[in-house]
Amino acid sequence: MIRLSDQALANLPAEIARPAYDRRAVRGGVVHLGIGAFHRAHQAVVFDDALSAGDLRWGVRGVSFRSPGVRDQLNPQDGLYSLVVRDGAQVQTRIVGAVRDVLVAPESPAAVVAALADPDTHLVTLTVTEKGYRLDPASGALIESDPEVAADLASLAAPRTAPGFLAAGLAQRRARGLEPLTIVSCDNLPHNGARIRDAVLAVARRHDPALTGWIEGGCAFPQTMIDRIVPATTPEDRRSLAERLGVDDHGMVKTEPFTQWVIEDRFAGPRPDFERLGVQITSAVGPYEDAKLRLLNGAHSAMAYLGGLAGLAFVHQVIADPVFAAYVERLWDEAEATLDPPAGLDLSDYRRALKARFANAALEHRTRQIAVDGSQKLPQRLLAGAAVRLDRGLSIEALTLAVAAWMRWQDGVDETGAVHVVDDPLAAETARLVARTPDPLERAAALLSLEAVFPERLARDPRFTAPVIAAYARLARGGARAAAAAVVGG
Ligand code: CS2
Numbered sequence: 001m002i003r004l005s006d007q008a009l010a011n012l013p014a015e016i017a018r019p020a021y022d023r024r025a026v027r028g029g030v031v032h033l034g035i036g037a038f039h040r041a042h043q044a045v046v047f048d049d050a051l052s053a054g055d056l057r058w059g060v061r062g063v064s065f066r067s068p069g070v071r072d073q074l075n076p077q078d079g080l081y082s083l084v085v086r087d088g089a090q091v092q093t094r095i096v097g098a099v100r101d102v103l104v105a106p107e108s109p110a111a112v113v114a115a116l117a118d119p120d121t122h123l124v125t126l127t128v129t130e131k132g133y134r135l136d137p138a139s140g141a142l143i144e145s146d147p148e149v150a151a152d153l154a155s156l157a158a159p160r161t162a163p164g165f166l167a168a169g170l171a172q173r174r175a176r177g178l179e180p181l182t183i184v185s186c187d188n189l190p191h192n193g194a195r196i197r198d199a200v201l202a203v204a205r206r207h208d209p210a211l212t213g214w215i216e217g218g219c220a221f222p223q224t225m226i227d228r229i230v231p232a233t234t235p236e237d238r239r240s241l242a243e244r245l246g247v248d249d250h251g252m253v254k255t256e257p258f259t260q261w262v263i264e265d266r267f268a269g270p271r272p273d274f275e276r277l278g279v280q281i282t283s284a285v286g287p288y289e290d291a292k293l294r295l296l297n298g299a300h301s302a303m304a305y306l307g308g309l310a311g312l313a314f315v316h317q318v319i320a321d322p323v324f325a326a327y328v329e330r331l332w333d334e335a336e337a338t339l340d341p342p343a344g345l346d347l348s349d350y351r352r353a354l355k356a357r358f359a360n361a362a363l364e365h366r367t368r369q370i371a372v373d374g375s376q377k378l379p380q381r382l383l384a385g386a387a388v389r390l391d392r393g394l395s396i397e398a399l400t401l402a403v404a405a406w407m408r409w410q411d412g413v414d415e416t417g418a419v420h421v422v423d424d425p426l427a428a429e430t431a432r433l434v435a436r437t438p439d440p441l442e443r444a445a446a447l448l449s450l451e452a453v454f455p456e457r458l459a460r461d462p463r464f465t466a467p468v469i470a471a472y473a474r475l476a477r478g479g480a481r482a483a484a485a486a487v488v489g490g
Pocket residue numbers: 188226227228229230296297300301369370371377
């Protein structure tokens with residue numbers, strides 16, 4: 001079967017939407033760092049819409065930080081890929097043309113720096129996951145002991161990290177007399193704009209105080225809230241798409257109909273007409289971000305660990321279970337009381353919509369996918385809300401059960417006896433703590449000593465530690481479902 005490409009577009013069935021603009025005339029206005037499925041199913045679609053609306057400045061140059069996988073999927077396809085939107089039995093497919101090419105950072109660091117320092121480039125977007133910022137999750141400081149960070153702090157000749165590449169690219173722009181950039185973090189981190197700004201400045205400061213001043217004075221790092229559920233593509237997804245398209249697409253992504261992007265109104269230079277493309281531009285992103293992180297992502301992580309421990313493979317299976325569904329409502333009750341939602345965001349409607357999104361069985365969103373990198377996710381998804389509740393003297397039974405479930409997940413085996421890999425930057429450390437504490441009832445206390453995850457004010461507060469340890473004991477005794485039932489009943 002032939003591969004998707006500009007030429008193959010003519011062979012596609014007529015009902016498949018495809019770029020109607022002249023792809024050869026598209027400029028590379030955007031550099032995207034971390035071109036995984038999430039970018040392709042979200043921001044790249046907005047840039048594709050901008051191109052379709054006739055503004056040809058917003059083509060994307062993608063960068064992969066680790067493997068050449070996405071480059072090998074997309075470059076032979078002229079950057080084209082299918083966006084498959086699944087809602088129950090309905091499937092909609094569209095070919096996205098926004099991506100021009102993909103660079104692999106470790107293979108060609110100079111090309112990535114050159115892309116950042118290209119006069120056509122105005123925006124940098126990033127989806128490098130929480131750990132890609134190289135900031136300590138609890139303190140927010142640059143992790144200087146990380147060997148790649150240390151290398152970038154010593155020299156930017158061939159950067160290794162996202163903050164290092166940005167510092168090097170901005171240095172080259174400044175040297176060439178080009179305009180500063182708008183750098184848009186699209187990761188699920190609180191104050192994500194400030195985080196990437198802090199990380200870039202921490203690297204720049206080490207190399208050139210004048211560069212630091214130029215970045216502070218001219219570059220913009222808006223805060224964003226970004227939302228779309230994008231499960232990993234499977235070989236079966238690809239096979240069924242090939243049957244429908246009649247061409248082979250190695251770069252397809254699948255997602256849900258829902259999509260949302262809220263960006264703080266802070267730009268250094270040209271940008272697409274975001275408002276006309278359905279993107280919300282606002283002065284205050286924080287309230288959107290907190291609601292999304294604590295309700296959507298908090299429930300996601302809770303379902304990933306509790307459902308995962310119970311041996312449930314998919315999110316829709318977890319939410320279909322009445323006990324887990326009632327538990328999620330309870331978790332949301334706890335989280336909701338800590339939020340200050342923006343005007344116009346009705347949290348009851350938001351929760352109802354989330355439940356329907358989680359129930360979309362056609363997505364086949366794996367609990368194990370969400371379980372990855374828990375140490376980076378817990379602080380903003382569960383612990384921040386717990387801290388607010390403790391300040392107000394409120395109970396945290398549901399939140400602490402999710403924390404305890406993450407701890408149980410670190411054992412690497414679920415309640416059915418199935419083994420899983422603990423995929424997390426702190427996996428070696430958690431494994432050491434687990435191994436050193438053979439008595440499962442003491443493990444929770446041992447894991448609470450992880451300073452990168454648990455801020456001191458929580459780790460030292462018995463109002464936090466006692467329910468975590470009790471929930472852990474309940475999980476060890478009766479399993480995830482019974483522990484969730486105890487929270488719901490209590
Ligand atoms: C998920 C998110 O994998 C995860 O941690 O919670 O990727 C989630 O699907 C997105 O944030 C939804 O916008």
